[in-house]
Amino acid sequence: MLTIAHQVTWGGEASTRDRHVEPSDQHPESVQGEKASSQKGDLRPVEHVRRKCHDSQVAASRTAPAGRPPVASAPGGIVSRPALFQRLSGAGRVVQISAPAGSGKTYLVRSWIEESGLADRVAWVAVGREERDAQRFWISVGDALRQTEPGSKVVRGLTAAPELDCWAALEQLIKDMGALPERTWLVVDDLHELSSGEAMRQLELVLMRAPAHLSFLLVTRHDLQLGLHRLRLDGELTEIRAADLRFNVAESRALLHAAGVEVRDSTLGRLVERTEGWAAGLRLATLSLVGHPDPERLVDEFSGSDRTVAEYLLAEVLGRQPDPVRRLLLRTSVLSQVNGELADLLAGTSGAEGILQDLERANAFVVSVDGRRSWFRYHQLFAELLQLELRRAEPDLIPVLHGAAAGWYAGHAVQSRRSATPKPPRTGSLPLASFQTIGLALN
């Protein structure tokens, strides 16, 4: 057994405590790049105990937005989503809500908390873009837990200090959590913003070792490296994804109704189709529909080039991509579906398949259309925005792109005819429209 002295600052008071670490102690960080090994009961190796939150200096003086759950309110009202509420109520110890920007993640959690009367037992931490480091994050978590009714007496506060040892502080936090007198929830919203690898590894450790009566709701735009597969196997993980959050026709009607907008069934159907049930898209359409003299026409014309939708998608999705990825997206937007080879051809890149798969994983409005994840399509509104941007940025290139794509399809069609068993050229899922477009381009 080793005895290690380290300094922790709890409740503003610095104290030096001795801590015993078994030789078998292991922390996920010790297998960086491999699968983390934070089984329940695992601790960390000695060198990590001594490590400080090295990336915590950046934002040490900032205040993280932590604490009580924000009250659910929306101009026009919140749409209640009972089926999803039921899933949250019956969920395992850890819930991951992973879906694109604007798909209704935060609203869902807020409204569920309110409808279930859980506000006093929920600690809410929203990771701001400026609060990404380990120290600020854990201070926010501690503060938020202290503000809950069960946590108010048992969780001690954590104060920022240059010498703060986050790993040691976490040990204390885990111990405090064990004393929570009743079921408590910790919501971490916008977890994708937490860019500190150290904070992620610490969170992984906490997920594995937290007491059974502390439940986690992890809200993120994309899946994270948190070793959740182990929880999945143990039946402790509930996952809510883009498809689950999509607004159906009844929910879309309620969203419009709450804003005083009534439209015909057929119009509503078209709107849900155009937005693919994407909450932010529906909301932006609703805003335009309020008091509009011709809602039918507005819905027919509603597209990704609508100013408000374009602004949103530019700021939240396209603008966040590096230049080569943006170029790939713009240039491939001339097609209804694309694969890696075709994308490489149009964008003049290599490795496009991997990029498209990464974009899909990042919930960046790119979805695969085949089980092998080799063909992709873009969300309709996103595709329209990309086409708009392409027309702005490289209008002369558009016919060239069509020509190149047509050549590619023609080549693959010939190959397919020559093969012993004629098959569609790895384009089985391509809609007929694509081939018609090629035909037109060739003519």
Ligand SMILES: Nc1ncnc2c1ncn2[C@@H]1O[C@H](COP(=O)(O)OP(=O)(O)OP(=O)(O)O)[C@@H](O)[C@H]1O
């Ligand atoms: N249940 C709901 N009732 C009413 N409006 C909703 C509901 N869910 C979503 N919306 C609308 O959709 C918008 C986006 O929702 P929300 O902010 O929850 O998305 P998000 O998935 O958390 O996005 P981000 O990843 O950007 O945080 C909201 O501003 C709101 O207008």
Ligand SMILES: [Mg+2]
């Ligand atoms: Mg949100």
